[in-house]
Each structure stands twice: as C-alpha cells, then as structure tokens.
Amino acid sequence: MRPVVDVRGVTKIYDLDGQSIRALDGIDLTIDPGEFVAVMGPSGSGKSTFMHIVGMLDRPTAGTYSLEGTDVSQLDGDARADIRSRRLGFVFQAYNLLARTSAIENVELPMVYAGVPAADRRRIALEKLEEVGVAQLKDHLPNQMSGGQQQRVAIARSLVNDPGLILADEPTGALDSKAAESVMRLFRDLNEQRGITIMLVTHEPDVAAHAKRVVTFRDGHILSDATQDRKAA
Amino acid sequence: MNTRATLSLAMRALLRNRSRSLLTMLGVIIGVAAVIVTVAIGVGARTSVQQQIASLGSNLLIVQPGSVTTSGARTGYGGASTLTPADGLAVATLPGVAAVSPTVTAREQIVAGTQNWQTTIDGVAPTYTFVRSWPLASGTFFSEQDVASAAKVAVLGQTVVQNLYPDGSSPIGSSILIDGVPFTVVGTLAPLGQSGMGQDQDDTVLVPYTSAMERLTGQTTVSALDVSASSAASVDTVQTEITSLLEQRHRIVAPQPDDFQVRNLQDVAAAASSTGAIMEFLLAGVAAVSLIVGGIGIMNIMLVSVTERTREIGLRMALGARAKTILRQFLTEAVMLSTVGGTIGVCVGIVGTLLVSLLAKWSTVIPISGVIAAVLFSALVGIFFGYYPARKASLLSPIEALRFE
Structure with missing residues (x-):
C-alpha cells in the first residue's frame, strides 16, 4: 500500500x-492510508515544525518528503499551494475562521481557491456541515458560535476538497474538556467510518488516547513510535 | 481562480470593514468630485466665451479707420475718416471674401407713436445678417435696391421693439422717426443677448448704410467694414490681402503707418480660449493632486490592513491560495476602493456642478471624456498605490503569517 506520508531524513x-x-x-516516518497518528512532545521538541513540513507550509532544510507517492520537497510555491488546496486539510487550535463571515462561507473558502464552481460549493459545504453536525449554524458568524461549534465548522472546512490527509494542530487546545471530547469523537468517526487519514499534534495524553498510533518527539528526534489500543469510545 | 471569485472575495473583505472602506474611499471621492466640478466649470466658462465670440459672426474680420493726428494729438483707432463704401466694394472682390458690410454708426433719438428711445443706428448692407450670423425674427431685411436708393427703411433690434411697442403690437409696416426723418419698419432681428463685453446687442436699429450717410450722419465715410471670410482657415490670408489692398488704395508706402486697422476675431477667440485652457489645466492639476493624496490614503489603509490581516493571509495560503491569488485579492480590494470611490466621486461631482450652476449661475459643461478619465485615473491610482501592499501580503511566508500575533 502506498503511504500517504513518507518522510526520509528530514x-x-x-x-x-x-x-x-x-x-x-533526520526524521524518518511513514503514515499509511487510514491511520490516525497523534504527534506528541513537549514544546520545542519539533512536533509543530514537523507538522508544518508535512502540511507543506514549510520546507525541510534537508531530506525528502513524498505525499501520496509524489516527491513534493522540491516544488515551488504555486505547486505547494495547489497541493495544500486539493490534498490537505487543516484544523488549527484557534479555529482560524474568517471573522464576520458566515459558517457556510468559511467552509466554501478552500473550494474557491480550488476553482470549484459556485453552485457546487454551496452544496458541498452544506453536506460537510451536516456531516460534522452543525448544518443548522450555517448562517451564523464565528462570534455567534461556541468554541466547539467553531472547531466543527473548521473541520467541515478541512473536508471539502476530499483531502488525503487532515492535519490538526492542537485542535482541542482552546476547548473545555467536554467540547474537546466531542471534537475528538468527531475525528475518530471520520477516521473509522470514512477512512480519512489524520495526523494530530497535541501535548495532552487524553487527546492522544483517541489515536491508533502515537509518535513522540524530543529535541528534534523521534523518541518513540507506538501503536496503541484506543481509548474506549 | 476566476475573476468572479476574485471580485467576490475582495468585495466580501471590504464589506467586512464597511466604515473603514468608506473612509478610505473618501479621499478618492473628494478628489474625483473636485476634478469633475473644476473641469465642468472650466469647460463651461470656455464654451460660453467661445459662444459669445461665435455670436459675433462667422469668420469675422473688422476693418476700422486708423488714427489721425490733429495738432499733435492722435485720436486712436477709428478716429480717421478714411474708409469709404468704395473700399468695401473693393474688398468684396477679393478671393476668399464671402461678404462685406460697411457700418455707419450714429446715436439718435427715435420716436414711434407716443414712445421714444435713444439707441444706436447702424447703417449696414443687406449682407449684414450673413456676416454677423444674425437671423431675422420677422419681416424682411432691406435689399441692395434699398441701399442704391438710400431708402428710408429700418430693421429693429428686440430691445428697441420692446421699448417702442410695449403693447406687443407688430412693428412691421409702422413708421418711426429717426432724428426727425420718417423710416418704415420692414423687419425685426432675432434676440442676440449680451455681447462678450456685456453690451446689449439687441439695442440697435439697422438702416441701409447709404441712408445713414445721406440722411443721418451726412458723411461720405464709414465707421467700419465687417468682412466675412469664406472659411475659418482663410481668415489669416484674407487679413493680409485686405491690408495690402487697402494700402494700395490709400497709397500708403512702407515707413508710413496704415490709416486703417484689420482686426481678426479669431485672435480674440484664441486668446480667450487659451486663458480658459490654462485655468482648466491649473484646476485639473490641483484636483489631480488631491486624487493622488487619496491614493496615498488607500495605500496607507491597505498596508495597515495587510498587517492586521496577516493571520488571515496565512490561513488563506494554508487553505490553498497561491501567492498570486493573494496579490490579486489585495490589488482588487485597492482597485475596488478607488474605482467605487471614483464612481461615487463622479456622482458627487455632478451634483456639485449642478449646485454651482444653480447657485452661482455659472455655465458649466460636464465633459463625458472627463468623467471617463476621472474614473480610469482613480482605477490607476488604485493599481499604483495598491500594488505595494498587495505584493507585501503575497510575499508573506504562510507559516510566519499563521504564527503572527
């Protein structure tokens, strides 16, 4: 099986x-389709840098990175933007929804950059909002939603271009424990039921417990890489 | 990404900051409105000067007698009695001359029934209506035969008609006394209004020049020759020809000064319109400066906006926006601000122009070309002043933009 992420000597x-x-x-790491990987480590361990490189927001100084079988470490800015647009989905700690912009318009945004026709954008955005359970909030502005709801909208946004990999950077960092639990359950459902590959960066063991595999970073090296039994659903 | 998507992204970004967008546009609005109003006033003033000059007649040249020196005192132009009707006939034979009308001027008291009025009596030829481009309001003009017989016929200007026939009755066929001599009114002139110098041109009575000379002034000379050149292009040539013809007829040789003067109204027109053009240029220059200041305002706000929206730019890049797309969005925002501002400015300018012409009673003309130029220029201002901030935004590294606090 072709790995989604194949990082060699990064x-x-x-x-x-x-x-x-x-x-x-010199990081070596492979993520196969359908995996749910939690990347852990203290701050300064390099886990965020690793996520930025995998997310093609940053370039490695050395080493190679293949995404879905294509070497992407040498691509120029435009090609990287296109891959971000079509193959990757991002979820951030601070949700990063556009202010004063309705939920559905936020969800549509990646499709605008991917060149999806306007009529299809609306339909797909609504589908994804339903999938994450916030379709009724489609016309709400970010400041009219709770943190958990905003993060669900952000997850819907990460799904619209059917990405091969979703990258979540501390997605529960700004949420209370109840909302965090519910967002993590959503990630698990997406992984188990839709087979979406997820790489999640966190420093909370509770959050990492939802993943099938935990990779721990320390001082720029991988300290451990273990498959685990998931926390009971 | 297509143009429509770019436009809608830019528009949404601007609408998210309504009051700031409006304040940013204010500079351009004021600049463009100033351009429209000043150009409208400038063009209006120039057009009205040109109309006044055109109302003096088509391709008109005026030959006046020269100065005469009496006991060392020079009378100035028009003082000499050197022009004769024969000079006029000779000038009329020149190629390039369409028509000539001699003018004999007198100021007389006229009486019609119980009314009387003092006015200017102009003895002229039948060609006068053509030379001065002055149509009749009613009746007929006098003929060459009337000139030959020094007939006692008159054509009245509208001011004279109003003052001698206040009851509104038709003056045609009635008899008036000019300096005690009875004349029959055969026609009335169309109203012409004020001259460029503020004179009431309608306050006049026209009679055959022969009648004026024989029955009113008792002179054998005329006070001027009105000459119409056959085309605007030939005015200068005709002027030279008249000068040499009259020098020959009046036997004037080189060092001697001419005893006449040929004036060309196109010179007057050109001087007037060049003054107008300079004014227009100055006003438009001032207005253009204010537009540029407006553009700097846009650049300022766009720079602030890029800094403020750094995280947003990082997010857009993470979601798949290319650097070029970001550049295009910010450039579009700037151009939108300036063009919408320019369009609002045109509307404000048109309203302002209407107010000026209504309140100050100035004649104004809003040139379509000026309106188009103002909008295009404001779009250019947007591109010029929007490019730097837009480029700055597009050069951000996605990761640093996302981390920006």
Missing part, C-alpha cells in the same frame, strides 16, 4: 540571531 535548521537551531534532525 532536517530543519533555523537561523536565529546567527545561531543555528536544529529543530528536526
């Missing part, structure tokens, strides 16, 4: 005030 060196900082040091 190194990232930052230059900070003339001092070079090795954020990632």
Whole structure:
C-alpha cells in the first residue's frame, strides 16, 4: 500500500540571531492510508515544525518528503499551494475562521481557491456541515458560535476538497474538556467510518488516547513510535 | 481562480470593514468630485466665451479707420475718416471674401407713436445678417435696391421693439422717426443677448448704410467694414490681402503707418480660449493632486490592513491560495476602493456642478471624456498605490503569517 506520508531524513535548521537551531534532525516516518497518528512532545521538541513540513507550509532544510507517492520537497510555491488546496486539510487550535463571515462561507473558502464552481460549493459545504453536525449554524458568524461549534465548522472546512490527509494542530487546545471530547469523537468517526487519514499534534495524553498510533518527539528526534489500543469510545 | 471569485472575495473583505472602506474611499471621492466640478466649470466658462465670440459672426474680420493726428494729438483707432463704401466694394472682390458690410454708426433719438428711445443706428448692407450670423425674427431685411436708393427703411433690434411697442403690437409696416426723418419698419432681428463685453446687442436699429450717410450722419465715410471670410482657415490670408489692398488704395508706402486697422476675431477667440485652457489645466492639476493624496490614503489603509490581516493571509495560503491569488485579492480590494470611490466621486461631482450652476449661475459643461478619465485615473491610482501592499501580503511566508500575533 502506498503511504500517504513518507518522510526520509528530514532536517530543519533555523537561523536565529546567527545561531543555528536544529529543530528536526533526520526524521524518518511513514503514515499509511487510514491511520490516525497523534504527534506528541513537549514544546520545542519539533512536533509543530514537523507538522508544518508535512502540511507543506514549510520546507525541510534537508531530506525528502513524498505525499501520496509524489516527491513534493522540491516544488515551488504555486505547486505547494495547489497541493495544500486539493490534498490537505487543516484544523488549527484557534479555529482560524474568517471573522464576520458566515459558517457556510468559511467552509466554501478552500473550494474557491480550488476553482470549484459556485453552485457546487454551496452544496458541498452544506453536506460537510451536516456531516460534522452543525448544518443548522450555517448562517451564523464565528462570534455567534461556541468554541466547539467553531472547531466543527473548521473541520467541515478541512473536508471539502476530499483531502488525503487532515492535519490538526492542537485542535482541542482552546476547548473545555467536554467540547474537546466531542471534537475528538468527531475525528475518530471520520477516521473509522470514512477512512480519512489524520495526523494530530497535541501535548495532552487524553487527546492522544483517541489515536491508533502515537509518535513522540524530543529535541528534534523521534523518541518513540507506538501503536496503541484506543481509548474506549 | 476566476475573476468572479476574485471580485467576490475582495468585495466580501471590504464589506467586512464597511466604515473603514468608506473612509478610505473618501479621499478618492473628494478628489474625483473636485476634478469633475473644476473641469465642468472650466469647460463651461470656455464654451460660453467661445459662444459669445461665435455670436459675433462667422469668420469675422473688422476693418476700422486708423488714427489721425490733429495738432499733435492722435485720436486712436477709428478716429480717421478714411474708409469709404468704395473700399468695401473693393474688398468684396477679393478671393476668399464671402461678404462685406460697411457700418455707419450714429446715436439718435427715435420716436414711434407716443414712445421714444435713444439707441444706436447702424447703417449696414443687406449682407449684414450673413456676416454677423444674425437671423431675422420677422419681416424682411432691406435689399441692395434699398441701399442704391438710400431708402428710408429700418430693421429693429428686440430691445428697441420692446421699448417702442410695449403693447406687443407688430412693428412691421409702422413708421418711426429717426432724428426727425420718417423710416418704415420692414423687419425685426432675432434676440442676440449680451455681447462678450456685456453690451446689449439687441439695442440697435439697422438702416441701409447709404441712408445713414445721406440722411443721418451726412458723411461720405464709414465707421467700419465687417468682412466675412469664406472659411475659418482663410481668415489669416484674407487679413493680409485686405491690408495690402487697402494700402494700395490709400497709397500708403512702407515707413508710413496704415490709416486703417484689420482686426481678426479669431485672435480674440484664441486668446480667450487659451486663458480658459490654462485655468482648466491649473484646476485639473490641483484636483489631480488631491486624487493622488487619496491614493496615498488607500495605500496607507491597505498596508495597515495587510498587517492586521496577516493571520488571515496565512490561513488563506494554508487553505490553498497561491501567492498570486493573494496579490490579486489585495490589488482588487485597492482597485475596488478607488474605482467605487471614483464612481461615487463622479456622482458627487455632478451634483456639485449642478449646485454651482444653480447657485452661482455659472455655465458649466460636464465633459463625458472627463468623467471617463476621472474614473480610469482613480482605477490607476488604485493599481499604483495598491500594488505595494498587495505584493507585501503575497510575499508573506504562510507559516510566519499563521504564527503572527
């Protein structure tokens, strides 16, 4: 089976005030379709840098990265944007919905950049909002929704272009435990029922417990990589 | 991404910040409105000057007698008695001359029934209506035969008609006394209004120039020759020809000054319209400066907007926006601000122009080309001043933009 993510010897060196900082040091990692991977580690461990590279928001200093069998480490900005648009879905800690913009318009946004015709955009956006259970909030503005609801809208937005991989960066970091639990359950449903591949960055063991596999980073290296039994649903 | 999607993205971004968008546009609105109003006033003033000059007649040249020196005192132009009707006939034979009308001027008291009025009596030829482009309101003009016989016929200007026939009765066929001499009214002139110098041109009575000379002034010379050139292009040539013809007829040789003067109304028109053009230029320049200031306002706000929306830009990039798409969106926002501002400015300018012509009673003309130029220029302002902030936005790294606090 062709892996979704295949990272070989990825190194990232930052230059900070003339001092070079090795954020990632020769990472090898493979994620297969249908996996639900939690990336853990303390701050400064390199887990966020790793997610940015996998999410094609950042480039590795050295090493190769293949996404769904294509080497993407050498692509230019436009090609990277196109892959982000068509193959990747993002969910952020701070939801990152456009302010003063309705839920459905937020969900439509990635399709605008992917060039989906306006009529289809509306229909698909509504479908995805239904899928994450907030269709009734489609005309609400972000400031009229709770954090959990906003994050569900953001998840719907990450789904609209049928991505091969969803990247979630501390998706429950701003939520109370009840909302966090419900959002994690949504991720699990998407993974188990729809077979969507998910890579999630967190530092909370409770959140990581929902994943099938936990990769722990420390000082730019992978400390452990283990498959686990999921927390009971 | 297609144009429609770009436009709708930009529009939504602007609508999210309504009051700021409006305030940003204000600079362009004021700039464009200023352009429209000043150009409208400038063009209006120039057009009305041109109309006044055109109302003096088509391709008109005026030959006046020169100055005469009496005991060392020079009388100035028109003082000499050197032009004769024969000069006029000679000028009429020149190629390029369409018509000539001599003018003999006198100021007399006229009486009609119980009314009387003092006015200017102009002795002219039948060609006068053509030379001065002055149509009749009623009746007929006098003929060459009337000139030959020095007939006692008159054509009245509208001011004279109003003052001698206040009851509104038709003056045609009635008899008036000019300096005690009875004349029959054969026609009335169409109203012409004020001249460029503020004179009431309708306050006049026209009679055959022969009648004026024989029965009113008792002179054998005329006060001027009105000459109409056959085309506007030939005015300068005709002017030279008249000068050399009259020099020959009056036996004037080189060092001697001419005893006449040929004036060309096109010179007057050109001077007037060039003054107008300079004014227009100045006003439009001031207005253009205010437009540029408006453009700087747009650039300022767009720069603030790029900084403020850094995270939004990062998000858009993460969701698949190319750098070019971001550039296009911010550029579109700037152009939209300036073009919508420009269009509102045109409307404000038109209303302002109407107010000016209504309140100040100035004649104004809103040139379509000016309106189009103002809108295009404001779009250009948007592109020019919007490019830098838009480029700045598009060069952001997605990851740094997303992390921006």
